Structures are given as C-alpha cells and as structure tokens.
Amino acid sequence: MDEIDRDVRIQIDQAQCVGSGLCEALEPQAVQVGGDGFAHTVRGGWLPEGRARVIAENCPTQAISVVEVDVSRS
Amino acid sequence: MSSPASLSDPAFWELPREERDETFTWLRDHEPVSWQEPPTTWAPTKWSTPNGYWAVTRYDDIREVSRDSKTFPSGHGVLFFDNLPPDIEYGFSGWLSTDPPRHTLLRRLVSKAFTPRGVGEIKQIIENEARKAITRVAPEGRCDFIHGLARPFAISVTCALLGVPESDRLQIERLVNRSGDWGEGKTDGAIEAGLETARYGAELGLLRRRHPTDDLMTDVAQAEIDGKPLSDVDLGACFWTVLSAGFDTVAASASFAMVEFARHRDAVERWKSSYDRLAPTAIEEILRWATPVMNFRRVAVEDTELAGRRISRGDNIVVWYISGNRDERVFEHPWRFDLERDPNPHVAFGGGGSHFCLGHALARSELTILFREVFQRLPDIELSDDPVPYTNPFVETFEVVPVSFTAVEPADSLIAG
DSSP: OOTTTSEEEEEEOTTTOOOOOHHHHHOTTTEEEOTTSSEEESGGGEEEHHHHHHHHHHOTTOOEEEEEEOOTTO | OOSOOOTTOHHHHHSOHHHHHHHHHHHHHHOSEEEEOOOTTTSOSSSSOOOOEEEEOSHHHHHHHHHOTTTSOSTTOOSSSOOSOHHHHHHHHGGGGOOTTHHHHHHHHHGGGGSHHHHHTTHHHHHHHHHHHHHHHGGGSEEEIIIIIIHHHHHHHHHHHHTOOGGGHHHHHHHHHHHTOOSTTTHHHHHHHHHHHHHHHHHHHHHHHHSOOSSHHHHHHHOEETTEEOOHHHHHHHHHHHHHHHSHHHHHHHHHHHHHHTTOHHHHHHHHHTHHHHHHHHHHHHHHHHOOBOEEEEEOSSOEEETTEEEOTTOEEEEEHHHHTTOTTTSSSTTSOOTTOOSOOOOTTOSSSTTSOTTHHHHHHHHHHHHHHHHHHSTTOEEOSOOEEEOOSSBOEEEEOEEEOOOOOHHHHHHHO
C-alpha cells in the first residue's frame, strides 16, 4: 500500500498546542478545538498519512505528531 | 543597488512600496540579518531613547525566530521600538507581549471563538455587517474604499464579537484611529489612545462579569486562571489585543486587493465567475500581497547565531514579514499577484510559534464574505484615482483608496439582499 494512503493516528501535545485551529480548518473530521481551548483528536485521530503530515507541518507550534501506523491493511 | 537604505530613516518610508521592496530584496541577498539604527523618529519620547535592532528579512530565518520562543521570547516587548516600560508595553501590545506558559493560559480562554468552527458561528454577523457597510455607500456611486467601507466593516465585526454596544462604537473608532497615528511627535498620543481603549475594555469586562451577555468579553470576564478571575489589566489587554489586531489588518488587506485588482482585471473577472472555488487561493494571495503587519520584535535571551551572524544576549531582533512574503527562495515569481497561487505558505499571520495570529480564520472569513458581497452588489467597482499610502514602518495601509461604481439606490440594495 502507498505510504501516503495508509492510515495513521495523530497525537496532540497539549503543552505545545495554542488552539490556533489550523488543524481543524484542514481536517475537521480528525481534530477539533474544544471548550478548553486545546485541539483534540476526534474518533481516535486516524487519517490518511499524507493528510496527517500536512496538518503536522501546518501546526504553528509543532504540537501534532504521527504516533501509530495502521498495519492491518498493509 | 549598492547599499541599502536604513529601515529607521523616515525618508525610507516615504518611498513607493516598489522601491522599498528593492531594499528588502538587497537585504535578503546580501545581508539577511542586518543591524539597523534606533527607530528614533517613530518611538515615543516620554521614556528612554530606543535601541537599534537586527532586521531579519529571509523567510526561513523569520520562521526560525518566530518558532523559537525560548531563545527569542516576546515578553520583553514586540513593537519595533523597545523603549516602552513593561506595564505600558503590556497595555499596548497586550497578549502579544506575553510568553508561555502564561500566554497559553490567556490565549486558550478565547481560542475556541477564533477557530474555523467558532468563526462559522458568527458568519451571519459578518454577512450582515458587510451588507450594512455596502448599503451605506451604495447610493453614492463612489467612496473611499478603506475608510468608507472596509474599515467600518472590520470595526463592526470586531466590536460585535467583543460585545461593544452599538452606542459606543464611534467612540471606539475614534480611539483606535488615534492609536494608529504614529510618527514624529505623534506616537506618545497613539500609545495613550491604545491604553485608553484598553481601560474601556477593562470596564466593559467588569460590566459583563456582573451582567453577562453572549459575547467574547463575557466569556473572558467569567473565566478563571488558577482559580482566580482575570484582573482589570488582563481584561483590558485581552480587549485591546483582539480589537487592535482586528481591523487595520482586514481593512488594509482588502484595500491592497482593491488597488491590485485595477492591474489584474482578467484575473478578477475569472474569480468573480467562480467565486467560491477560487476564494481560498485568492484570499491567501491577498494576505501575502498586503502583509499589513510588517514586523514584530523579539529579544534574544542568550548568545546565539542567526544566518551566520553572532547575536548577543539582549539584542533586539525584528522579523520583517513583508520581506519574507517576497522571498524568492520560497515564492515563485513573488512579484506576481496571482489569485490562484498554490502553495502559498505566506507569513502574513506570523512565522508560526505560539503567537501565530489568533484571528486567522476570522480574517479569512471576513475577506471572503466582504468581496463576495462587494462583487455582487457593486459589480463594476474599480479604483478611480491613485490611492494614498499611509507611511509608517509597522502597519502597511492607506490614507485613501478612491473607488467608483454604478450607484445603487437603497431600495435596490435591499431587494438584492
């Protein structure tokens, strides 16, 4: 399977997150800013790797990291 | 060009933008981190004289400084002149001049309102304010686009978000106008106007604490940090941070677009014909092109190196977003105004880091809605005379942007809505 298409799980480092919402703007299905002002993953934070890399790169405080790769479909 | 002009020389800011851009190009190529004389003309005179600073002009270096808040924190001040006492700097620069962890605690009190979903919830307000602003000028057939339309629109949206009563908006507009009037003999008055606006915000917050409504100042007034409500000063700083960042930026960006549209009629027609499809790239290009906030300062808190330059502990570093957004190393044909530019990783909202513009989604939404409404209601709007730039080294904007359009009678504009 193509590395860009496989699903990965992202994690948000709340010590870094400032709730800019750039991640939510790009992937509202995977991450949303909560009432506490921090971004939280939705439904486990799974999304295709290519898109996960885009939101990780766009995060102004580098709070998003890819932590797990879905190997069930490899 | 053999030697670059000093960025602290007032004459430099009288030059047309194209000529100033040549200096920034020279600096990026030859001296990406350059020492600049103290910005004496622009600094307030009430306190000690300001110090010089390192000007950072390349995109990558701007990002590095912006993202490394440990080496280059904001807590020593962010305005390009460094002679405000700490309490005045906090009063005037607000949350921008705080560092984590305190900055994070303050920012998270309001961040949800500024996410795309939060902004989506006030879409109706933004649309209504855009329509009201257009309806006011529509029968005239002409107006000053910035002070007659874009700025009143942006002020109304920001005031509505914060919860400023309609009856106070004129007072707020006057204060904010004064707070942006910088220059020789004027900056002291501008600072005082900013502090006065913050005091208004503090009073509004205290009022909302006793009598809550549905607005941002109510949320902030009711919030607690470490079990304690925010102080008057913090409430005022919040109000002023949001207000001051909220409308010269949007008004200037919209005005730069209006000016540039005159030179790119075909591209604008293409955008109008598929507005929603092209809006995302068009708005980003407008933001890159305008870069209304030209710079912010940081202070190095340890000896370090930047682009091969030795930086000493205590040195001022000013990052020039306006230069980063023209960096040929990142943007293909940076001088081309391309409404379909993609990718467009501009630094109009800052170079990243914890101070990345809180209002990015709001600004994008305001610009998208404003131009949709303007194109629909005043379809032949165009620049009718030379715009007059407003010369200062902080916010790039205009004194006047004359536009004309076919007059629309009030009844017509209501029907169109």
